[in-house]
Amino acid sequence: MIVVPVALGDRSYEVLVGPGVRSSLASVIPERSRRVAIVTQPELPVAVDPGREHRVFLMGQGEEAKSLATVEQLCREFSRWGLTRADTVVALGGGLVTDTAGFAAAVYHRGVAVVHVPTTLLAQIDAAVGGKTGVNLPEGKNLVGAFWQPHAVLCDTEVLATLPEREYRSGLGELAKYHFLGGGRLDELPLDERVASCVRIKAEVVGSDEREGGRRAVLNYGHTLAHALETAGHYDLRHGEAVAIGLVYAAELARALDRIDDERVAEHRRVVSAYGLPSMLPPGVDLDELVELMARDKKAVSGLTFVLDGPRGVEPVTGIDRPVLDRAFEAIRERREEPA
Numbered sequence: 001m002i003v004v005p006v007a008l009g010d011r012s013y014e015v016l017v018g019p020g021v022r023s024s025l026a027s028v029i030p031e032r033s034r035r036v037a038i039v040t041q042p043e044l045p046v047a048v049d050p051g052r053e054h055r056v057f058l059m060g061q062g063e064e065a066k067s068l069a070t071v072e073q074l075c076r077e078f079s080r081w082g083l084t085r086a087d088t089v090v091a092l093g094g095g096l097v098t099d100t101a102g103f104a105a106a107v108y109h110r111g112v113a114v115v116h117v118p119t120t121l122l123a124q125i126d127a128a129v130g131g132k133t134g135v136n137l138p139e140g141k142n143l144v145g146a147f148w149q150p151h152a153v154l155c156d157t158e159v160l161a162t163l164p165e166r167e168y169r170s171g172l173g174e175l176a177k178y179h180f181l182g183g184g185r186l187d188e189l190p191l192d193e194r195v196a197s198c199v200r201i202k203a204e205v206v207g208s209d210e211r212e213g214g215r216r217a218v219l220n221y222g223h224t225l226a227h228a229l230e231t232a233g234h235y236d237l238r239h240g241e242a243v244a245i246g247l248v249y250a251a252e253l254a255r256a257l258d259r260i261d262d263e264r265v266a267e268h269r270r271v272v273s274a275y276g277l278p279s280m281l282p283p284g285v286d287l288d289e290l291v292e293l294m295a296r297d298k299k300a301v302s303g304l305t306f307v308l309d310g311p312r313g314v315e316p317v318t319g320i321d322r323p324v325l326d327r328a329f330e331a332i333r334e335r336r337e338e339p340a
């Protein structure tokens with residue numbers, strides 16, 4: 001088992017990584033908790049034992065379930081069961097569950113402890129670590145939420161073997177991001193060390209900027225275009241697939257701004273394709289719509305903001321003009337062969 005500390009003063013916690021670590025759940029729940037509400041989804045092939053009185057609360061599948069309506073429903077069910085402020089919520093599932101249950105825990109009785117047991121690669125290396133919780137609005141993803149640090153996170157790498165192929169590959173999109181945030185050749189590490197390396201990078205960034213005053217935005221590398229592709233909603237892309245396209249787009253943008261050279265762009269393309277992920281825009285994409293959605297991204301404080309690679313590493317860059325955006329779009333568009 002690998003233990004990665006997240007250093008946040010009195011809100012510090014540990015992320016346990018390795019095969020079978022979900023069996024440590026009972027030992028990481030606060031002693032004062034008499035009851036544990038386990039929030040999960042139907043048909044998840046993973047069970048946990050919190051070692052005290054517990055009840056399972058199911059939420060729906062799909063992004064529509066990540067909503068204020070689900071948070072209300074969970075909180076009402078917690079209340080009817082008699083969950084108190086001393087008790088604990090356990091979020092068992094992918095990022096959808098950890099984000100939604102984490103937010104319910106953040107607001108129920110003005111905050112109860114939450115322990116995340118992420119069951120997807122994506123949630124283990126990103127969503128469940130760092131305290132971002134929240135739900136979607138029809139106007140966009142993750143527009144309502146709270147910073148609410150978990151009490152502990154259990155990244156059980158054994159459960160990743162149960163993931164459908166596309167779900168696992170989607171997680172690799174998030175993993176690809178860490179290659180460019182100091183992770184290096186992550187693909188050469190065994191699975192638990194690979195997960196732990198990503199968690200370590202994330203823990204270090206979150207420890208230095210918990211509330212995204214600045215540096216934490218680097219974790220959004222590849223996500224500005226990714227969120228726009230996802231919010232547009234009519235492209236058949238999983239989150240990690242959208243991030244993969246977003247990473248290559250960010251590299252092309254950085255190239256168009258002379259921040260990086262061709263070799264570094266090629267490195268982005270190589271990592272993304274090594275993980276079997278897409279690097280081109282879906283066919284028939286509406287660029288005006290994507291630009292409008294990117295401008296609405298909640299990280300856009302003044303004009304279009306992107307996290308871009310450059311001589312000082314990955315950092316936020318503001319005020320990028322449309323012609324530069326278009327030049328980078330051109331580099332990730334499928335070209336149709338013209339008939340002779």
Ligand code: GLY
Nearest residue numbers: 126130132219220
């Ligand atoms: N997923 C980006 C962050 O946690 O800041």
